[in-house]
Amino acid sequence: MIPFIYFFLFFVSVILFNEFWSNLFFFVLKVIDFIFFNTFNKNLNFFWDFNVPATPLMDGIINLHHDIISYDIFILVAVTWMLYRSYYHFYLVKPESFDISRSMPGPTHNSTLEFLWTLFPFFILGAIVSSSLSLLYAMDECIEPSLTIKITGNQWYWGYSYDGMVKSQSSEDFENYKFSYLSYMLSNDDFKDSTDFTKYRLLKVDKPMVIPVMTHIRLLVTSSDVIHSWAVPALGIKIDGIPGRLQGGYLFVLTEGIFYGQCSELCGINHAFMPIAVEAVDKSKFIDWVFYRTEVQL
Incomplete structure (x- = not known):
């Protein structure tokens, strides 16, 4: 045009x-x-x-x-x-x-x-x-998702819960198995000697949300305390997390990489220190990561 x-x-x-x-x-x-x-x-x-x-x-x-x-x-x-x-x-x-x-x-x-x-x-x-x-x-187009991730906003960190994962490598069926973890911002002391310190300061987290590429993903966002907003500009998505409600959204990521965002709703004194990191990987790497997470949790 x-x-x-x-x-x-x-x-x-x-x-x-x-x-x-x-x-x-x-x-x-x-x-x-x-x-x-x-x-x-x-x-x-x-x-x-x-x-x-x-x-x-x-x-x-x-x-x-x-x-x-x-x-x-x-x-x-x-x-x-x-x-x-x-x-x-x-x-x-x-x-x-x-x-x-x-x-x-x-x-x-x-x-x-x-x-x-x-x-x-x-x-x-x-x-x-x-x-x-x-x-x-x-x-708002609704496509049958292959993966559902529940995102919970807290003051001042994020929680990720995966549903419908393969429980064992010997099984190729999707079972109703869940695991979850929390994601916190890395402090300056954690990676101040890294070459990425200046570029990714206040954006790095200890555990990013890992997703597979070329996969339809459903996101369910809520909050445990005040209103938050889960937003990642490179993915073109912003979903408000409201206590007592589930807000839905859909992702279909084309390229591998790590994409950063931040809470986009004023949520308290540490609102500026509530980053989001999404790591998009190949499906085979994602399955390996899932097996690792399940083994650690078990």
Whole structure:
């Protein structure tokens, strides 16, 4: 969608300006894209940019953001140009004898112009709404999960409970076996000598939530005390944990890696020290991890 907007703006600039200014205008657009959108190189990731998406949902959120920003840029350029043209004609080049009280025409009516400035916003809003509705539907789409994880928020740590795990390596059937553990933030002394100290300070935890890639996962989030919010930006998910209620969400992670988040609801004095770490691994590694957890718990 963004390249189409660029082509349209470049075509408009060719009509309004000469070749030099058209090329300069298109160059500025490419610089804006390079800095903010990364359409031409999606591997680039600046510190102010979105996290690299690890789920189809987050990828859709980023694309929707880019589409809306491209509409905003088009509107900004059009309105700025009209304001400049008005300023140029009515102030910069007016003759000395220009009397605005006598020379300004009275109110005029142009049905075609009024129809166009009503129709164009309608199409722009329609494009935004259609993209938003499909994304909202995908957020709540219910697919039969292969794994259910219950997440409990506490002041100020997280608890993870796994349900429906394989109990033994000799059995390939999913049995109703559960295990759970708590996840705490690592203190500075735990890894201050590590090369990751500056980058992952206040984000590292002792036990991350481990999930398999390419698997439909259901998350059930609740709280044992006050309202918390389990949020991981790279996964495109944010679920509030409310005492006495279970809030549901779904994950389908495409890539392996460790993804960080934080509690996103003010929950007390140590709210800033309640990080989230999700480790997505291959299915075989996940099964090995499950067997290790069950053996330790048994």
